[in-house]
Amino acid sequence: MAAATIHDKVAVLIVGFHNPDDIARCLTALSKAGGSPAFDIFICENGGPDAYDRLIHQLTAIGGCCAGVAGVGVTSAAPETFLATRRLKLLTRPSDVLVGCATGNLGYAGGINAWLRELVNRNGWKGIWILNPDTEPAPDALAALVARAEVGGKGMVGSTILEAGRDDVVRFRGGLHWHKLGARAIAIGLSDQIDAPFDLSAxxxxxxxxxxxxxxxxxxxxxxxxxxDESYFLFFEDLDWGVRAKKLGLGYASASIVAHQRGTTTGSAGHLTALSRLAVYLQHRNAIHFVRRHHPWTLPVLVAISTLQAFRFLLHRAPRNCLAAIEGTVAGLRGEKGPPSWHRNAA
Known part of the structure; x- marks a missing residue:
């Protein structure tokens, strides 16, 4: 096989927030990837200068997966987006790792867009691979994604996401289906055995x-x-982006296996009492935003479901999250977007 040219490259985008251990494990997994397609990694650290310094130290420490490149910075990065940038390299393959310290907490979409705005003005890449920091992709995960996009003519492609802590149980086959009448997102293939038969077209x-x-x-x-769309800040931005891309084809690469710990950064995993206030608030607020944009006729259904979910928190002795669900729903109906003022002021 001929060596990959620069035009074969993929940009891997990761958004971090005070989770250097997660990112180090993700990059260690990426360092085991096959030689093709070639890729570089772009990280946006949303947690501020101290978190940025800890991340650089974690990645370049003895036993880490990266090495620093002496005297080399990232001079093209927009100063209004990044306070500082650093170029590293993976130790086991010729991939650059570019780390940016965001000027503030840009949210998930904002962190992705911070590097994506740089990339749209550069030649030499054919696609991006967005990875949560708490994922560990298999060595051939990226190759399978690119193959499905190119063979199937797909604009976006999803992986087989494994259930947290399991290597034989599926969390997602490809991604999400929005159930209009139920006004909720359904994980396709949830709880399937990984080797169970499935219908790719379906x-x-x-x-x-x-x-x-x-x-x-x-x-x-x-x-x-x-x-x-950065107005979501956290939650629903990926679903919104996918719906916008459906006309260009959505695909599933079953051989792209990615382990995912789920919610280690956002506080969106665990028992109802353990969910963070921010996660509950934004999930309910942004559901209103998403439905109003894509399925406005189902808005009354969503409000009713959000109300029932709020009472469910109360029944499970989580009054704080009951209130967060109600406040998020009201904020969505008012049209609030971006980071909540109470979260921005506390940051």
Whole structure:
């Protein structure tokens, strides 16, 4: 096989927030990837200068997966987006790792777009691979995604996401289906055994978006639909982006296996009493935002479901999250977007 040219490259995008251990494990897994396609890694650290310094130290410490490149910075990065940038290299393959310290907490979409705005002005890449920091992709995960996009003519492609802590149980086959009458997102293939038979065409017809934990997006797709919508801040931005890309084709690469710990950064995993206030608030607020944009006739259904979910928190002795669900729903109906003022002021 001929060596990959620069035009074969993929940009791997990761958004971090005070989780250097997660990112180090993710990059260690990426360092074991096959030689093709070639890729570089772009990280946006949303946690501020101290978190940025800890991340650089973690990646370049003895036993780490990266080495620093002496005297080399990232001079093209927009100063209004990054306070500082650093170029590293993976130790086991010729991949650059570019780390940016965001000027503030840009949210998930904002962190993705921070590097994506740089990339749209550069030649030499054909697609991006968005990975959650708490994922560990298999060595051939990226190759399978790119193959499905190119063979199937798909604009976005999702992976087989494994259930947290299990290597034999599926969390997502490709991604999400939005159930209009139920006003909720359904994980396709949830709880399937990984080797269970499935209908690829049926999975791809059902998809409304790849899972944001592992989402491959072609350059052509980005040029046609634009960047992620930063008004969500956290939650629903991947689903919104996928719905916008459906006209360009959504695909599922079953051989792209990605382990995902789920919610280690956002506080969105665990028992109802353990969910963070921010996660509950934004999930309810942004559901209103998403439905109002894509399925406005189902808005009354969503409000009713959100109310029932709020009472469910109360029944499970989580009054704080009951209130957060109600406040998020009201904020969504008022049209609030971006980071909540109470979260921004506390940051």
């Amino acid at each position: 999975v791809e017809r059902a998809m409304d978006s790849p899972s944001g934990a592992s989402m491959y997006v072609t350059r052509r797709c980005i040029e046609q639909i634009g960047l992620m």
